[in-house]
Amino acid sequence: MLKGSMGLIALGSLLLSGTAFAQEKIKVGVTATLEGTYTVLGEDGMRGFQTALNVLGKKVGDKELEFVVASTDATPDSAVRAVRKLIEQDKVQILLSPLSGDEGIAVKNFAKTKPELTFVNAASGAQETTYVDPAPNFFRYNMDGAQWQVGLGKYAYETKGYRKIATVGEDYSFIYTQVFGLVLEFCGAGGQVTNRQWVPLGTKDFASVIAALPDDVDAIYLGLGGADAVNFLNQYQQAGGKAHLMGGSIMIDQTILSSKGSAKNALIGTIAASGQADTWEDPGWQKFVKAYQDSFPENKRFPSPSLLATNYYDSTMALILALRQVNGDLSNNQAKLKEALAKIEIDAPNGKIKLDSNRQAIGTNFVTEVVDDGKGALFSKVVKVIPNVNQTLGYDPAVFAKIGLPSRTVPECKKY
Amino acid sequence: MASFIERHPAWALIAIIAIAVVLWLVFAIWPPGLEAAFGRKRVFLNAVLNGITLGGLYFLVASGFTLIFGLMRNVNLAHGSLYLFGGYIGYAISSWTGSWILSFIVAFVVVALVGVILQLAVFRRMEGQDLRQTMVTIGLSIVFADLMLWVFGGDFYQIQTPSWLIGPVQLPLLTAIKSSGEPVYLQYPLVRLVIFAASVAIGIAMWLALNRTRIGMIVRAGVDDRDILAATGVRIQLVFVLVFALGAGLAGIAGVVGGTFQSLSPGEDTRFLLASLVVVIVGGMGSIPGAALGAVIIGLAEQLGSVYIPTYAIVVTFLIMVLVLALRPQGLLARR
Numbered sequence: 001m002l003k004g005s006m007g008l009i010a011l012g013s014l015l016l017s018g019t020a021f022a023q024e025k026i027k028v029g030v031t032a033t034l035e036g037t038y039t040v041l042g043e044d045g046m047r048g049f050q051t052a053l054n055v056l057g058k059k060v061g062d063k064e065l066e067f068v069v070a071s072t073d074a075t076p077d078s079a080v081r082a083v084r085k086l087i088e089q090d091k092v093q094i095l096l097s098p099l100s101g102d103e104g105i106a107v108k109n110f111a112k113t114k115p116e117l118t119f120v121n122a123a124s125g126a127q128e129t130t131y132v133d134p135a136p137n138f139f140r141y142n143m144d145g146a147q148w149q150v151g152l153g154k155y156a157y158e159t160k161g162y163r164k165i166a167t168v169g170e171d172y173s174f175i176y177t178q179v180f181g182l183v184l185e186f187c188g189a190g191g192q193v194t195n196r197q198w199v200p201l202g203t204k205d206f207a208s209v210i211a212a213l214p215d216d217v218d219a220i221y222l223g224l225g226g227a228d229a230v231n232f233l234n235q236y237q238q239a240g241g242k243a244h245l246m247g248g249s250i251m252i253d254q255t256i257l258s259s260k261g262s263a264k265n266a267l268i269g270t271i272a273a274s275g276q277a278d279t280w281e282d283p284g285w286q287k288f289v290k291a292y293q294d295s296f297p298e299n300k301r302f303p304s305p306s307l308l309a310t311n312y313y314d315s316t317m318a319l320i321l322a323l324r325q326v327n328g329d330l331s332n333n334q335a336k337l338k339e340a341l342a343k344i345e346i347d348a349p350n351g352k353i354k355l356d357s358n359r360q361a362i363g364t365n366f367v368t369e370v371v372d373d374g375k376g377a378l379f380s381k382v383v384k385v386i387p388n389v390n391q392t393l394g395y396d397p398a399v400f401a402k403i404g405l406p407s408r409t410v411p412e413c414k415k416y
Numbered sequence: 417m418a419s420f421i422e423r424h425p426a427w428a429l430i431a432i433i434a435i436a437v438v439l440w441l442v443f444a445i446w447p448p449g450l451e452a453a454f455g456r457k458r459v460f461l462n463a464v465l466n467g468i469t470l471g472g473l474y475f476l477v478a479s480g481f482t483l484i485f486g487l488m489r490n491v492n493l494a495h496g497s498l499y500l501f502g503g504y505i506g507y508a509i510s511s512w513t514g515s516w517i518l519s520f521i522v523a524f525v526v527v528a529l530v531g532v533i534l535q536l537a538v539f540r541r542m543e544g545q546d547l548r549q550t551m552v553t554i555g556l557s558i559v560f561a562d563l564m565l566w567v568f569g570g571d572f573y574q575i576q577t578p579s580w581l582i583g584p585v586q587l588p589l590l591t592a593i594k595s596s597g598e599p600v601y602l603q604y605p606l607v608r609l610v611i612f613a614a615s616v617a618i619g620i621a622m623w624l625a626l627n628r629t630r631i632g633m634i635v636r637a638g639v640d641d642r643d644i645l646a647a648t649g650v651r652i653q654l655v656f657v658l659v660f661a662l663g664a665g666l667a668g669i670a671g672v673v674g675g676t677f678q679s680l681s682p683g684e685d686t687r688f689l690l691a692s693l694v695v696v697i698v699g700g701m702g703s704i705p706g707a708a709l710g711a712v713i714i715g716l717a718e719q720l721g722s723v724y725i726p727t728y729a730i731v732v733t734f735l736i737m738v739l740v741l742a743l744r745p746q747g748l749l750a751r752r
Contacts, residue, residue, distance in 0.1 A: 036683045039570030073683075171726070199722065200730050204678045204687070205470050207608065208719045211462030212455070227681045230572040234679060238577065238605040240584040260507075261574035261679075300569075 025066045026328055028319070029086030031097035031122065032312075036073035037202045038100060038226040040255045041308045044301075045099055045123055048309030051288075051295045052316035060320065060328040068092055072099070074201060076106030083107055087114065093330055094337075095119045096315055099308065101126035101145070101174025111135040116333040118341065120319045123311035125249075126173035127180065127406050130360035131391060137334075139341045139359045141318045141348075142311040143275050145174050146181030146406065147389045148249040151367040152273035153185025155384065156246060160271060162218040164192045165246065168209060168232075169223030171198040173406070178223050178248045180406035181393065187413040198408055199228070206232045210239050218244060225250035233263040247272035252370055254278065254302040257378040264378060270370045271383070275311070276350040277366040278304045278379040288313065288349030303377050314348045321346060351387065362390045445590055455723070458591040461602050463723045464716065469608040471708075471715030472615035473677075476670035478692035478699070478707045479622065480663030486639050486702025487659050490539050491546065493553040495667055496689030497560035502527040502668025503675040503684070504564060507573045516578045516676070523668040531664025535657050557685065565682050575675040581607040611673050618666070619708055626704065635659060639702060694733055698740045700747025709749055 033042035104124025252272030351364025699710025
């Protein structure tokens with residue numbers, strides 16, 4: 001609205017490479033949510049992207065990659081506007097976009113109108129993006145919201161002994177997908193989800209939502225992100241809330257765990273699941289954390305990369321490695337690049353990633369618990385690592401199709 | 417009051433019945449049938465109180481906006497930036513000194529100074545040119561937003577609530593009777609009550625200052641006809657600067673309040689600008705009581721909406737604005 005291209009200046013100038021002269025360039029457009037509720041997520045996504053460039057470099061054969069950054073605000077129209085601007089004005093040939101769930105669905109649909117270009121999803125995680133009518137030129141190297149919840153329902157039911165839970169989530173596709181994954185597994189194990197509350201993205205005053213939380217449940221699942229999550233926790237603390245909490249993948253994340261103020265302490269001990277765990281021992285992960293930390297001064301980054309940084313890193317890595325495989329050949333409507341992207345298996349910091357026939361990632365998932373490191377910083381600690389999580393969550397595809405698409409009320413709380 | 421009843425007996429009856437129903441909803445123990453149809457009483461009471469306290473915050477932002485508009489006919493679209501800036505200043509002061517109260521004072525003074533500069537450097541140069549002022553303030557709000565993003569980043573800041581304000585208090589409002597006969601009282605966050613009380617106090621102080629003091633008289637005269645007022649020898653530019661400083665300072669205080677019970681981040685500036693525009697349009701441009709009424713209506717609509725019709729909660733506030741614009745375009749309490 002008022003601020004069409006806010007935030008662009010900050011990162012744009014940093015990333016535009018102004019070096020090569022005669023060299024041939026490959027232009028890549030990048031979008032991130034650098035405005036609105038998810039600003040912090042977008043900023044850390046860009047840090048992950050920058051880390052990938054620092055580690056891998058910008059050279060592809062004898063060509064140089066050039067990046068143009070555009071800002072969005074997590075709404076689908078802002079994402080399409082940004083992508084359209086990158087293609088039409090900046091003449092980019094490849095897109096690394098977008099960050100958020102609804103944006104992903106919109107950009108995927110837009111990708112069909114530009115079949116000659118290549119779209120690599122940056123971090124968005126709605127199920128529909130790659131599950132329903134996927135675009136042949138849209139590639140997603142992160143798992144979707146439901147895959148990121150694998151393991152949480154069983155852990156809550158079996159280990160924590162929760163029997164009845166209620167959920168609070170932002171009212172849009174990614175959180176639907178997250179709750180979908182949670183409900184499917186928790187109810188499948190025998191648990192009950194008594195109440196699902198949905199709040200608009202960008203809600204600031206949660207006091208009434210908090211008052212409406214049921215008392216007779218064992219835990220409350222929070223599917224919130226960015227400013228919404230921080231506001232919720234702040235007001236939850238003021239209202240004297242004491243329930244056990246469970247968290248979605250962008251709720252229990254450095255974007256929230258590193259927020260200023262004491263409200264985040266309500267999250268200590270909270271169980272969650274995500275495509276990464278901050279304290280994972282794996283050497284590849286530790287190396288990535290180090291690279292991230294070395295890329296930015298301490299006050300300009302989180303203590304450890306957020307899920308968004310990791311996703312942007314993985315997507316950038318997949319794109320650069322695939323481009324190198326074909327030596328930067330974009331002829332014939334980028335056919336070689338698309339083929340390489342579909343086949344590539346990357347050794348990502350958060351586990352190996354390969355794509356299925358819908359060009360959707362199959363990867364590793366982590367069940368975590370929030371711990372205090374003793375110095376006041378919060379981290380997600382690994383409880384369980386689950387490799388090879390696919391989009392149908394291990395269900396037979398025919399059975400999975402019957403469950404329906406994630407929405408406010410789907411899936412029903414039963415065993416499928 | 418009596419004349420209103422004489423002139424509109426039907427409306428008066430409806431209003432009295434509505435007030436009685438609301439009082440009954442607040443004080444009575446709800447029968448089980450009502451709870452089954454309408455949800456628990458605790459949820460309803462919380463939503464009402466939240467709506468009113470949120471209205472307190474909206475009033476703080478919108479009163480400055482409406483005051484400036486009422487006197488100078490300046491549509492200051494950078495008002496949201498003043499709010500956010502005040503919040504950041506408050507955060508810096510409270511984390512530096514640890515004093516919550518001090519952060520209000522400093523935020524008020526600093527943002528009021530920014531207001532003075534804005535008035536002297538921008539508005540005075542383009543007096544009476546509405547379109548130019550609007551465009552320039554939109555431009556300024558974008559520049560301010562980027563500057564603040566540069567300095568403070570996209571992080572969320574929360575101003576630390578002082579420890580004596582954390583946690584809930586028990587209100588003497590019954591929500592239910594347990595089966596053992598033990599009454600259950602409403603628990604409510606103390607900080608919201610304190611902030612609401614403070615905004616009521618500020619509202620009353622503003623009303624008194626406008627209606628009972630000499631400077632208030634001058635301001636009111638200026639609202640009615642500033643050319644005649646200037647002709648009588650009042651230094652109108654000085655009054656303008658003072659009013660602008662007060663309006664901006666109130667936005668600064670509101671920023672500290674917003675940073676305490678919500679959070680500060682980029683984007684909050686436009687959100688509060690939009691909120692105060694809606695509040696002022698509903699209440700009536702230039703009217704302080706109108707801003708108070710509009711703020712409570714919008715606050716209640718948001719909170720009750722988020723509980724009872726969550727899907728359409730966003731629409732409700734704008735529906736109210738559309739209705740007011742259609743039926744009473746000058747706003748509910750506008751004088752002219």
